[in-house]
Amino acid sequence: xxxxxxxxxxxxxKTLTExxxxxxNESGVNAKIEKVTNIxxxxxxxxxxxPALAIDGEVKSQGNIPAKDEIKKWISQxxxxxxxxxxxxxxxxxxCCG
Numbered sequence: 521x522x523x524x525x526x527x528x529x530x531x532x533x534k535t536l537t538e539x540x541x542x543x544x545n546e547s548g549v550n551a552k553i554e555k556v557t558n559i560x561x562x563x564x565x566x567x568x569x570x571p572a573l574a575i576d577g578e579v580k581s582q583g584n585i586p587a588k589d590e591i592k593k594w595i596s597q598x599x600x601x602x603x604x605x606x607x608x609x610x611x612x613x614x615x616c617c618g
Contacts, residue, residue, distance in 0.1 A: 521551040521598055522577070526562045527570035529555075536571040536585050543591040549599050 523540055527533030537555065544551045556562055562570065565579050572582035573591070580586070580594050 521549055521575065521595070523551050523553045523595070524556050524574040524577075525553070526556045526565060526567050526572035526574060526579075526582075528557055528559065528562075530570070532585060533571040536573060539585065539588050540573065540591055543588045543595060546588075547592050547595045547599075549595055551595065 523544060525533060525537045525540060527536070533555075537553070540553060544553060556565075556574075562572070565572065565574060565577075567579060567582050569583035571585065573580045573586065575594055575598050580591075
C-alpha cells in the first residue's frame with residue numbers, strides 16, 4: 521500500500537504526516553508513506569488545496585487534516601479490498617480453482 525501526503529511542506533502538511541504515520545503504525549499494515557511536494561505532481565491528482573491524502577493513488581481528503589480514526593478506516597478498507605481482489609474467482613466446473 522502506498523500512502524501519499526500531498527503538500528508543499530506547510531505546518532498542516534507536517535501534522536498530517538505525523539498523524540498518517542501513527543495511523544499506519546497502529547493499523548499494522550505494510551505501507552510506504554511518501555511526501556509529494558512538487559506542485560505539478562499535486563495538481564495531477566486534481567488537488568487544488570493542501571494538505572491532501574492519497575491512498576494507492578485515490579485522494580481521500582484535501583484541504584483539511586482528517587482524524588486518525590478516519591485515516592485508519594480508509595487504510596483498513598483499502599487493505600480489505602486488496603485481500604478480496606487477490607482471491608481467485610471460482611469458475612463452475614473448473615478443476616484448477618474449484
